[in-house]
Amino acid sequence: MKRVTPHMARVTFDAGDLAGSIGGEPDQQVKLYFPKPGQAVPRLPEPGGDFMRWYEAFNAIPEDERPWMRSFTIRAVDRERKTVDIDFVLHGDAGPAARWAESARPSDVLGMFGPSAMFARPVPLSAAIAASDWLLLAGDQAALPAIGTLIESLPEGYPAVACVEVGDAAEEQSFTTRGRVSVRWVHRGQVPPGHGEGLLDAVRRAEFPSGRVFAWLAGEAGTVRALRRHLVGDRGVDKRSIDFTGYWRLKLTQDDAPTQEDLTDAGELVERARELTAEAHAQDNG
Template identity: 65%
Template sequence: MAELPVTFIQVTDITRITPRMARVTFEADHLDDSVGRSPDQQLKLCFPRAGQRLPVLPEQNDDAASWYQAFLAIPEDERPWMRSFTLRRRVPGTRTVEIDFVLHGDTGPATGWAGSARPGDRLGMVGPSAVYARPVSLTDSIAAADWLLLAGDETALPAIGTLLEALPKEARALVYIEVADHTEQQSFETAGDVTVHWLYRDGTPPGRSEVLPDAVRGAEFPPGRPFAWLAGEAGAVRALRRHLVNDRGLDKGSIDFSGYWRFKLTQDDAPTSEDMAEAQERLAEFQAAADDHS
């Protein structure tokens, strides 16, 4: 099992980039050189419990599985809340990282923390690591396709930003992004030939809108072989993937998909039967990809 980097990070700046998204800048106690060198790097943030200045974390060791077992052994009332994020940017040559937080107005530990965060506040950061990475480079998969399809909601915006900014000149991408309304639009720098479609829920609650699946179903795709990247609410991601496989004829190996969140459920809730089936399928695909490139 690959090593799982663990460090503490401290807030140095907070910027509200849209009404519902905050970009928090952190200084890490230590940071591997590989962090920030590729797009869509996944990590975990650990939030302290009430009354704690720092989250309680096991010391880093050389085995991810044993570290996580030690994490689970922390008494529940002391164990940090752990949530998944995408690294938005690492400032080159520094230990400074930027992570975007969706402010969705509920009392969850991540959005609650981000709504009141101040410079000097500290969190734990686990990863980025090969533990969370695809067995085949995402960059290589994109480069092997004729064009790229990106589709997701606002929780996918940090990853979409890194993917677009990593596109080489003349690479083609078709992008569909669901957000609350027009005030949530962002701009991205890219060398690629990119068409972005912003889709608005306009009052429909997140997780209940069909605007993203409907837009992709009705889209006219460019010619050639695409690579699809899908992320956001798990039900919408599953619907998009079924459409691409069953109606568009895409090979499952040409689709990278992640259910970042689940309607009315948190990461602390038990997985549903659909979650378990999806996890088993992802595991089988990852193993097949690893075998093909071993």
Template identity: 60%
Template sequence: MAALPVSFIQVTDITRITPRTARVTFDADRIDDSVGRTPDQQVKLCFPRPGQRTPVLPEQNDDATGWYQAFLAIPESERPWMRSFTIRRRRPGTNTLEIDFVLHGDTGPAASWAGSAGPGSRLGMVGPSSLYSAPVSLTESIANSDWLLLAGDETALPAIATLLEALPERSRALAFIEVADAAERQDLGTAADATVNWLYRDGTSAGRSDKLIDAVREAEFLPGRPFAWLAGESGAVRALRRHLVDNRGLDKRSIDFSGYWRFRMTQDDAPTAEDMAEAQERLAAFQASADSRQG
């Protein structure tokens, strides 16, 4: 099994790009040349426990399974909290990365860290790696479809932004993005013929909402066959996927989906039966995609 890229990253700047979103600029100790070259690249960030300046991590080795077992062997009181994030941008020719943090105002380790971090603060970074996040092949997806459907909440906004930026001219896209209010809108660049629909929760923080689900259900789709990319709260993602398959007639292989977070639960809580079923479907979809490329 391939090695997991493991490094430490240090904050050089923090900018509040919206009232509830902080863009954190990091310099990485080391970074692979492939990082930042494709959209929707996910990494695992490791946050220090109270009293730690730098998270405790095992050394990178050539066995991803062995590394993760060594990570789990760290005493729980010292083991870093691990959370998934999307690389928003890499500055060309440097080890500098930008990652957006949604500030929920809760006590979660990521939002809490982002609210108090400053230049010099350090995190651990694991990845990017296809071992836990299959990369989205826009070229392949566009070639096998007529347009791209994007749907997600503010946690999916960094990935949606990178996907829109990567679309070529003459491609078409329809995006639905749910955020707290109009102040959370961001300027999204793209060369594609794209329509972005912003949906507002009337000022409330991220939580259970039907606005995204209802908007996609009621939308007039573009002509032709879409490829759908869905991410955000797990329950909303499952509802959207069921709608696209059952009511819009999409092939499951034409949907990339990911539940980033769970309403009233954290990533440290045990997975539900629905979470396990979703993980199995994502694994099956990843394997089917890999088999088709090899064939």
């Protein structure tokens, strides 16, 4: 493990043969499973071909033994060394992932599921970018690992505007890219109150390049909704040109039940996936 910034740690995992099966797309999501207290490794069902049966068996594990599950982005893959890098936001002992990363040692073991077509986009992000003239990225510190992979994967000279909210200047990162990227760092200060307000203001004030935009939004769910409303209602961006994910929720964790707003977001994502799939099929048959 190494510290990328004071509150961001990069953990390198021995992924074995799995590393060779991970593609080159940016923003690839995986599920990590963290052991409960008293466990050396997370208790998980035996792997099998039917994911739904596996998931039913996972949910059947008693709650005090069932691992915590959290979603993460693959930051980098080294196929020769068979390793995977994942970045963790360190925010004290508020959650199982941060607690684990704070004390991680070389022999520690986690469970991992993915990357998987079950939560992949119907149209690869690279294809969405290729169909647009420039890319807008907006997210908070939890989205920074994914934003890094996106910036680093840009084609030669491709324009992008990134607005990123972090705690302070020490949390800023640098990226190597072939694109033409303008990054505006927003320093949050205290969290909460005021989380997301600076990010939303930065996007509102941003000067957009001309042409078709593809917007990628991620971070706290309420902020992501506000960003989408601004882009669609104030900027006139087509809903189909916005990729959005609420990574986390104020005062709620992934262990808590979804809110009505969460369900609405999920419904919109499903509908968007259907539309994109239909468009892709139409192009193939055209």
